[in-house]
Amino acid sequence: MNQITVQKIQAFEESLYLNEKSKATVSKYLQAVRKLAEYLHGEELTKTRLLEYREILQSRVKAQTVNGALTSINAFLEFCGWQDCKIKLLKVQRKAFLDETRELSEAEYKQLLAAAQAKGNERLYLVMLTICGTGIRVSELQYITVEAAKTGRAEIYMKGKNRTVLLQKELRGRLLKYTKELGIDNGHIFRTRSGRPLDRTNICHDMKKLCASARVDSRKVFPHNLRHLFARSFYAIEKNLAHLADILGHSRIETTRIYVAVSAAAHEQILNKMKLIL
Numbered sequence: 001m002n003q004i005t006v007q008k009i010q011a012f013e014e015s016l017y018l019n020e021k022s023k024a025t026v027s028k029y030l031q032a033v034r035k036l037a038e039y040l041h042g043e044e045l046t047k048t049r050l051l052e053y054r055e056i057l058q059s060r061v062k063a064q065t066v067n068g069a070l071t072s073i074n075a076f077l078e079f080c081g082w083q084d085c086k087i088k089l090l091k092v093q094r095k096a097f098l099d100e101t102r103e104l105s106e107a108e109y110k111q112l113l114a115a116a117q118a119k120g121n122e123r124l125y126l127v128m129l130t131i132c133g134t135g136i137r138v139s140e141l142q143y144i145t146v147e148a149a150k151t152g153r154a155e156i157y158m159k160g161k162n163r164t165v166l167l168q169k170e171l172r173g174r175l176l177k178y179t180k181e182l183g184i185d186n187g188h189i190f191r192t193r194s195g196r197p198l199d200r201t202n203i204c205h206d207m208k209k210l211c212a213s214a215r216v217d218s219r220k221v222f223p224h225n226l227r228h229l230f231a232r233s234f235y236a237i238e239k240n241l242a243h244l245a246d247i248l249g250h251s252r253i254e255t256t257r258i259y260v261a262v263s264a265a266a267h268e269q270i271l272n273k274m275k276l277i278l
Helices: 007-020 023-040 047-060 061-078 106-118 122-134 138-143 146-151 169-184 201-208 223-235 241-248 255-260 264-275
Strands: 153-158 161-166
Touching: 007 023, 007 061, 007 161, 007 201, 007 241, 023 061, 047 061, 047 255, 106 122, 106 223, 122 138, 122 169, 122 223, 138 153, 146 153, 146 169, 146 264, 161 241, 201 223, 201 255, 241 255
Parallel strands: none
Antiparallel strands: 153 161
């Protein structure tokens, strides 16, 4: 009987950690499976029930959100050996242009930097500078160490993959000046008072506090948008999607394409230049 139990979910959680999934990924997978279990109320899981569940999700949330949940659920089914219950994801056409209300512009990024400096928050200023200047994930900040700042190369190991991230000379100088002032001789640079690496929650909270003084819409302000800005800026100079995918640590170029989508305004400018509306 294909029944989702607490024991099966716990075993799945252990397997995710053994497969070196990040904490955020593990949390996302478990949440999706637990919500499915709530829907089933202890009844047997069948492909028919899962198809019904997909329809319910589709009526409530966006297609991308549905697919995120289904990806997590299918991973659980694979773990349990219930492959016959797996269902397909929804087909979603890639957007031709990005939503400007959600993407951070270069001007807004500079406003956030200025606000952080005005508040005397050097750590947050350098965190934003580092993410946007390298394109790393916020979870990869732990690999920005004193040693990396000295050599100019951060060796990042995430999701079972290794990649080298270059640190610009000017960024290295600022990071080393910061560590010298705080007496940080080795290890990760961005840390809490207790010495632990900063996490996503710390950084998001601090960035949101800048929104009012920086005059930037809070919907645009979170660490991952700095990574998006890096990707768009890099691609504007070097039109090499495969190279950018390697820099960002993407396994699939399709993912990178999302990062470099142009804005609706830029798309309209292209249409106007075509001069086909006579």
